[in-house]
Amino acid sequence: MNIKRELLPSTQPLAEAYVDNFVAVESLYENDPTSEESWLQRIKWLDESEHKRVARTALVSQLRKYNLRFNPHQAVQQSLDQLEQQGTSVIVGGQQSGLFTGPLLVIYKAVTIIKAAKAVASKLGRPVIPVFWIAGEDHDWDEVNHAYFLSSELQVKRTRISRAEETRLSVSLTQVSTEEWEYALAEIEQLLPGSEFRSGLMELLKDYSGGSSNLSECFAKLMGNWFGKHGLVLMDSADPELRKLEAPIFESMILKNDALRSAYHESARDLGLLGYEPQAEVAEDGANIFYISEQERLLLFKREGRFSDRKGKVSLSAEELLAELRNHPERFSNNVLTRPLMQDSVLPVLGAVLGPGEIAYWALTRKAFHQLELKMPLLLPRESFTVVEGTLQKYMEKYSLTWDEVRDRDVFHQKREAWLAKQDSLHIDSRFDEIKLSFAGMYDPLIEQLGEIQNGLLKLGAANRDKIxxxxxxxxxxxxxxxxxxxxxxxxxxxxxxxxxxxxxKPQERVYNIFYYLNRFGMDWIDGLLDIPYEVTGKHRILYL
Known part of the structure; x- marks a missing residue:
């Protein structure tokens, strides 16, 4: 494998500034991840703030139960043994539980978490374990219900799982039927070209999906299969047992809701002063908490001292909402602005691995962290890769294409058309242009002369010319x-x-599913990603295979 750093501009200028010019945006964040002093300050703060988080013993007990079900590798149990000891911190990152793990970037995020934890542990001389937070509490089904593959006919094909009825339930609570799993598997089997690895991959998918009642369970099994041996601990944000541990944090979010809302708005204004647009909605009256009522996940807003959803399906006073929390903590979940606070309240987070969009919207949370007597962790950009297979390398060399020319769509198509024009020995376009010009030169004067004979012939002649x-x-x-x-x-x-x-x-990593590449290169391909040297800046790299 030949690895080369190549530019892949982000659509998030704030994330680019965070990596390339931290000083310009440091007022929005806590610490610079490229500074050794930042790491030392963060670990010192974690040691001093142990009492601010969920008790380690209770957390590890819950994580053991979950991982024994879906990620029962001995290395994971060793990670949990370490997490139970005060002084151990974590590198954490997360993603929605997409169909068969969704796009490649999910795999790259897990790889980054593992490598970052290892690198930081070596730097600090202290145990740091990798944790992957499955965002199973999200309810946007259309974001997670599909996977993309490149067919042998050179078409981008999507396999998709539908659900029986349109609901706003969390993905981890949305049941997937045996028939839906079988349908998706049949489609994938048709899309994956024949290879020495296909039968084994299909067996793996059938085994893991067959015993899964929802997307999150299958997601966890696959991630455990690939990364459990590296000690990656999994947790599902929709796990009811985890939710019980989170209840005190939700209580703080409810009691301090006004202060949190003000903090988000202040940060949004700070962003504007620096010339950036907020990358998450900061509603004027947003409570930034979801509440499940009658099988529907409702985003709450605070109006006139009461918590209600947009359509008024529920309306609760703070006291009533707290009573619900005590009796039914499983009915509560975070939105995009409160999830970072919950993560830091549950885990001793040394660093969080984030994609460009996440780095951008986390800029809204620093002051909110402070309202809960927390501090934003170090933010580590997810590693970014593009896989260029040997055949593609040959084609790019054959047509003298550089990476920059391929990623610039307009330039790429100009080069394509120029190549095709060179194959045209008859010069078809120019000759047809000459013929049209010559024809018009002879025919237009005749039409004008015919118009002198009879006015109607002028109109008829023009129509006849256009037809020709x-x-x-x-x-x-x-x-x-x-x-x-x-x-x-x-x-x-x-x-x-x-x-x-x-x-x-779109960049390859945002579209194609990992099984397309496993079918070509085998299961060892994922382990090869872990052998690539870790770069804390997450700069994009090309993997020439």
Whole structure:
């Protein structure tokens, strides 16, 4: 494997500034992850603030139960043994529980968490364990119910699991039927080309999905299968047992709701003063907590001292909401702004691995952390990769394409059209242009002369001319089609380059599912990602295979 750093501009300028010019945005964040002093300050604060978090023994007890079900590797139990000891910290990151783990970036995030934990533990000389937070409490089904693959016909294909009825239940509470699992597996089996690895991969998928009642369970089993041996601890944010431990933190969020809301708004204003747009909604009256009522996850707002949803399906005073929390903690969950606070209240977080969008919206949370007597952890950019297979390398070399030319869609298509034009020995386009110009030069004067004989002939002649030009254009299009067909093999090379590296006009890591690559390179491919040297900046790298 040859590894090369190449530019892949982020759509999040704030995240870019965080990595490239931290001084310019340090007022929005707590510490610079590239500074050794930042790490020392954070670990010192964690030691001093042990009493502010959920008791380790209770947390580890719950995590043992969960991981024994879905991630029962001995290395995970060793990680939990360490976590139970005061002084152990964690590197944590999370993602929604997508179908068969969703896009590649999920795998890269887990890889980054593991490598960062190992690197920091070595630097500090203290135990640091990797933790993956499965965001099973999210309810946006359309974000997680699908996986993308590149078919042998060079089409980006999606396999998708539907649900019986439209609900706003958390993904971890949304049941997936045996029939839906079987349908998705049948589609994947059709999409994956024949390889020496396909049968084993399909057996793995059938085994793990067959015993899973929802997407989160299958997600956890797959992640445990690949990363449990590296000590990666899994936790589901929708786990009812975890929710019981979180109840005191929800109580603080309810009692300090006004102060938290003010903190988010102050941060949003700070962002604006620096020229950035908030990357998460900061509603004027947002309570930033979800409440489940009648099988529906409702986002709460605070109006006139009461907590209610947008449509008024529920309306509770603070006292009534606290009573609900005491009796039914499983009915509560976080939104995008309170989840970071919950994570830091539950775990001794040394650093959080985040994607560009997450780094951008975490800028809204620093002052909210302080309201709960917490401090924002160090934010570590997720590692970013693009896989370039050997065949793609050959095609790029054949057509003299650089990475920059491929990632710039307009430039890529200009190069493609220029290549196709070179294959046109007849110069079809220019000759048709000449014919149209020559025809118009002879025909237009005749039409004018005919108009002198009878006025109606002028209109008829113009209509006749347009029909003939349409026919010339029709023949031109057919000739160009024939040219493309005669160069079909070359054009497929161009299509393969584009669809492999930027499917749906997005970076590869945001679209394709890991099983497409496991089918080509085998299960060891994931372990190979862990051998790539860790870079704390998360700068994008090309993996030439």
């Amino acid at each position: 030009i349409d026919q010339i254009e029709y023949l031109r299009s057919k000739a160009m089609d024939a040219l493309e067909k005669s160069n079909e093999a070359g054009l497929r090379h161009w299509d393969r380059i584009e669809l492999s590296l930027f499917p749906l006009h």
